[in-house]
Amino acid sequence: LGDYSGYLLTDGYQAYNGLDNVSQAGCLAHVRRKFTDAQKAQPKKKSGRVEKAINFIAKLYGIEQEAKRLSAVERQQLRQQKSKPILDKFHEWLLETQDKVLPKSQLGGAVNYTINQWPKLLTYLEDGDISIDNNVTERDIRPFTTGRKNWMFSTSVEGATASANLYSLVMTCRANNINPYYYFAHLFKVLPTRTPQDDLTDLMPWNFPIDEA
Secondary structure, three states: OOOOOEEEEEOOOHHHHHOOOEEEEEOHHHHHHHHHHHHHHOOOOOOOHHHHHHHHHHHHHHHHHHHOOOOHHHHHHHHHHHHHHHHHHHHHHHHHHHOOOOOOOHHHHHHHHHHHOHHHHOHHHOOOOOOOOOHHHHHHHHHHHHHHHHHOOOOOHHHHHHHHHHHHHHHHHHHOOOOHHHHHHHHHHHHHHOOOOOOOHHHOHHHOOHHHO
C-alpha cells in the first residue's frame, strides 16, 4: 500500500492494524459468514440467538439495497437515519449475548469477532462511497487465488512478471466493463506502431473506446 492514506475496507486480518494513515472499515459479509457457520453447527433445537444476529444483518443489507441508486451523500444520510439505530441495537444485543454463550463455541466466536471488529464496522456510516462489505474485491481476486498453484511453476521471474501484467490488464478490463478479447485485439493492432519510449496512457483499459468492446 506504500504511503496510501484513506479508507481501507478489509476482513479482520490483524496485520492491517499496523498500517499508518489508514481508516479501517470492516466487512459485514465476514461477520454474517461467522453467524451462518454457527447456524449450521447448532443442534436442531435452535436457541434463536443466531437467527437474531442474522436478522440484524439482513436489515442492514436491506437498507443497502434501498441506497444502491442514491448518490454518495444521500446514501450516507440514509445510513445515519436507518442503519445506525439498527447497529446500535445489534451492538447492545452482542454485549448482552457475550456473557451467555461459551466463548469457544461457534456462536461465541462469531459474537466475539463482531465485537472486536465493531469500530471498523461503523466506518461505512461516515462516507457513502464505502461499501458495507468487500465482496466485490473478493470476487475479483478469486480467479487469482484459485489459479495460483499453477502460477507457482513459472519458469522465470520475467515470465511471472509478464503473467502478472497480463492478469492485471484483464481484471482492469473487467472493472471497466470491457471485453478483454476486444481489448487485446486492439492492442495487437496498435502496439506495433508504437516505440518503447511512447506514452501508452491512451491504451489503458479505461481509455478503450467503449463502442469497440
